[in-house]
Amino acid sequence: MAKKILLGESDLEVSRIAAGCWQLSPQFWGEVDPAEWKQALYEAPEMGINFIDTANAYGEGFAEESLGAFFKESGMRDQFVVATKFFWDFRSENRYPNTAADAIRRECENSLRRLRIDCIDLYQLHAWDPLLRPEAVARVIEDLKMQGKIRWFGVSNLIPEQLRLVMGHTQVVSLQSKFSVLSPGVMKEDLPFCMANRLGFLAYSPLEMGLLSGKYSAGNLPMDPRAGNQVFSPENLERVGQKITKLKELAKEEKLSLAEFALRWVLTHPSQAIALAGFKNAGHLKSAMKAAEAPLETRLWHAAHRLP
Numbered sequence: 001m002a003k004k005i006l007l008g009e010s011d012l013e014v015s016r017i018a019a020g021c022w023q024l025s026p027q028f029w030g031e032v033d034p035a036e037w038k039q040a041l042y043e044a045p046e047m048g049i050n051f052i053d054t055a056n057a058y059g060e061g062f063a064e065e066s067l068g069a070f071f072k073e074s075g076m077r078d079q080f081v082v083a084t085k086f087f088w089d090f091r092s093e094n095r096y097p098n099t100a101a102d103a104i105r106r107e108c109e110n111s112l113r114r115l116r117i118d119c120i121d122l123y124q125l126h127a128w129d130p131l132l133r134p135e136a137v138a139r140v141i142e143d144l145k146m147q148g149k150i151r152w153f154g155v156s157n158l159i160p161e162q163l164r165l166v167m168g169h170t171q172v173v174s175l176q177s178k179f180s181v182l183s184p185g186v187m188k189e190d191l192p193f194c195m196a197n198r199l200g201f202l203a204y205s206p207l208e209m210g211l212l213s214g215k216y217s218a219g220n221l222p223m224d225p226r227a228g229n230q231v232f233s234p235e236n237l238e239r240v241g242q243k244i245t246k247l248k249e250l251a252k253e254e255k256l257s258l259a260e261f262a263l264r265w266v267l268t269h270p271s272q273a274i275a276l277a278g279f280k281n282a283g284h285l286k287s288a289m290k291a292a293e294a295p296l297e298t299r300l301w302h303a304a305h306r307l308p
Contacts, residue, residue, distance in 0.1 A: 003016075004016075004048075004050065005272055005274075006200075007081075007122070007152075007173055007174055007200035007274070008154075008172075008173035008174050008198055008199045008200035009171075009173055009198050009199075010122075010151075010152045010173040010174075010200070012081050012121055012122065012151070012152060012173075013050075013081075014050060014051040014081050014200075014274060015048055015049045015050050015051050015274075015292075016267055016272070016273075016274055016275065016292045017048075017049055017051075017263075017274070017275055017277050017285070017288045017289055017291075017292050018049070018051035018052065018053050018083075018202065018274050018275070018276045018277065019040070019041065019044055019049055019051065019052045019053070019276075019277065019279055019285060020053050020054075020204065020276035020277055020278045020279070021052065021053065021054035021055075021058055021063040021066075021067065021278075022055075022058055022063075022204070022276075022278055023037075023278045023279065023280055024037075024054075024058050024059050024062055024063035024066055025057075025058045025059045025062070025063065026059060026062070026225075027059075027225060028225055028226065028229075029224055029225065029226060030223075030224030030225055030226075031224075032280050033280065033281070034066065036280060036281040036282070037066070037279070037280060037281065038070055038073075039281070039282055040279050040280075040281055040282040040284070040285050041070055041074070041076070042074060042076070043282045043285070043286075044080075044285055045076070045079045045080075047285055047286060047289045048289060048292075049285060049289065050079060050080055050081055051080065051081045051083070051274065052067065052080050052081070052082050052083065053083045053084075053176075053202065053204075053276050054067060054082075054083070054084045054085075055084055055085035055086075055087075055124075055126055056084060056085060056086055056088065056107050056110065056111050056114075057085070057087070057088040057090060057095070057126065060090045060095075061090075061110070061114055064084060064111055064114035064115050065114045067082075067114075067115055068113075068114050068115045068116035068117070069116075071115065071116050071117065072116050077116075077117055081121045081122065082115065082117060082120060082121050082122070083120070083121060083122035083123075083124060083154070083202075084111050084115065084120055084122075084123065084124070085123075085124040085125070085126040085156060086099075086103075086104055086107040086108065086111070086123065086124075086125065086126060087099065087125060087126030087127050087129065088126065089103055089107075097127070097129040097130075097131070098129075099125070099129040099131065099132045099133075099137055100136075101136050101137075101139070101140045104137065104140045104141075104144075105140060105143075105144070108120070108123065108144055108149055108150065109149075112149060118148070118149075119148055119149060119150065119151060120149065120150045120151070121150075121151050121152065122150075122151070122152050122153075122154050122173070122174065123141070123144070123150040123152070123153055123154070124153070124154040124155060124156050124174070124176060125137070125153075125154075125155045125156060125158070125166070126156050126157065127156060127157040127158075128157065128158050128159075128162050134165045134166045134168065134169045135169045137166070137169070137170075138166070138169035138170035141153045141170050142170060152171075152173045152174075153170060153171065153172055153173065154172060154173055154174035154175065154176065154200070154202075155172055155174070155175055155176070156175070156176035156177065156202075156204075157176070157177055158175065158177075159189070159190065160189055160190060160193040163175065163193065163199075167197070172199065173199065173200055174199055174200035174201065174202060175190065175193075175194055175199050175200075175201055175202070176201075176202035176203075176204055176276075177190055177201075177202075177203070177204070178203070178204055178205045179191075179201075179203035179204075179205075179206060179266055179273060180203070180205060180206045180207065180208050180212065180262060180265075180266060181212070181247065181262050181265045181266070181304050181305070182208050182211070182212065182240055182243070183205070183208065184305065186201075187269070191269065191271045191273075194271055195270070195271050200272075200274065201271050201272070201273045201274065202273070202274045202276055203266050203273045203274065203275050203276060204276045205276075206262060206263055206266045206275045206276065206277070207259055207262055207263070207277075207278070208231055209226055209229060209231045209232075210222060210226065210278075211231055211232065211240070211244075212244070212247075212258055212259055212262040213258065213259045214244075214248060214257060214258035214259060216232065217237065217241075218234060218237045218238075218241075242308075243307045243308065244258070246307050247261065247262070247304060247307065250300055250303055250304055253300065254296070254297075254300065256290075256291070257287065259287060259288075259291075260287060260288075260290050260291040261291075261296075261304075262291075263275050263277065263288055263291035263292070264291040264292075264294075264295070264296050265296060265301060265304055265305075267291065267292055267295065268295040268296045268301050275288065275291075275292075
C-alpha cells in the first residue's frame with residue numbers, strides 16, 4: 001500500500017500518506033517547533049512521502065510561508081507535489097468566504113509568493129461558498145492553468161450535488177473531506193461518487209485532531225487550543241469512549257498503535273483514499289507511513305466499522 005498512485009485523472013503521482021499542514025494554525029493547534037517540523041519534511045521523501053497539503057488560510061498565510069522558507073532553504077521543491085487552497089479572505093479582522101474572480105486570482109498570486117514556487121500542483125476550493133458562481137470560478141481556473149500558475153483543480157468539503165455543479169464547467173480531479181473510523185459518513189454518497197467519477201479522495205482528520213492517537217481522554221486533554229474543540233468536549237468523549245477502547249483492542253491484534261490502526265482503516269477503503277497526516281515532527285510521519293504498509297484484514301475493517 002505504500003506505493004504511489006495517480007490522483008484521480010491527473011498526472012500527479014502521490015503517496016497514500018500526505019503531509020498535512022493544518023498544524024501550522026496556532027489558533028487551532030498552538031505552537032509548533034519549527035526546527036522539528038522542518039526536519040520532518042527533510043526526511044519525508046526518504047519515508048516515501050511526496051505529497052504536501054496546505055491552505056492559504058492556515059495561520060492566515062503562516063503555513064504557506066513556512067513551506068516557502070523550507071523550499072528555499074532545502075531546494076527540495078521538486079521532490080513534492082504541492083496542494084493548497086483558496087476560499088477565505090482574511091484581509092480584514094473577520095475573515096469571510098470570497099470566491100469572486102479577482103479574489104481567486106489575488107489569492108493564487110499570494111500563495112505562489114508565500115510558497116516561493118512558480119506553479120501550484122493542485123489548487124483546491126476549500127469549501128462551498130453560497131455566493132459561488134461555478135462558471136465564473138471555472139473561467140479563472142482555466143486562465144490560471146493557461147498561465148502555468150496551477151496544474152490541476154480540486155475541491156474540499158463539497159457534497160455530490162455541489163460537485164456536479166462545479167464539474168459541469170471545469171475538470172475536477174479530487175475531493176477532500178473529513179473521513180475517519182469515527183466519522184465514516186462520506187462512505188454513503190461522497191466516496192461512491194468519487195469512485196464513479198474517477199476522482200481522487202483526500203481524507204482529512206483521519207485521527208480526529210489527535211483523539212485517535214490514543215493519548216487523550218476526559219482527564220487528559222491536549223495542552224493546546226484543541227482542548228476547546230468539540231472533538232474533545234465531555235459529550236463527545238463520552239459518546240466515543242467505549243468505541244475507542246474497542247478500537248484499541250482491534251489495533252492490538254494487528255500489533256499496531258491506535259493511530260496506525262485508524263489510518264490503516266481509512267487507507268483500506270477501495271476508493272484508495274489518501275490520508276492527510278498532520279505532523280509536528282518526523283516521528284508523526286514515520287508512524288503514519290507504518291500504517292500505509294498493508295491493508296487491514298477484511299474482518300478487522302468491518303469489525304471496526306460495525307462498532308456502535
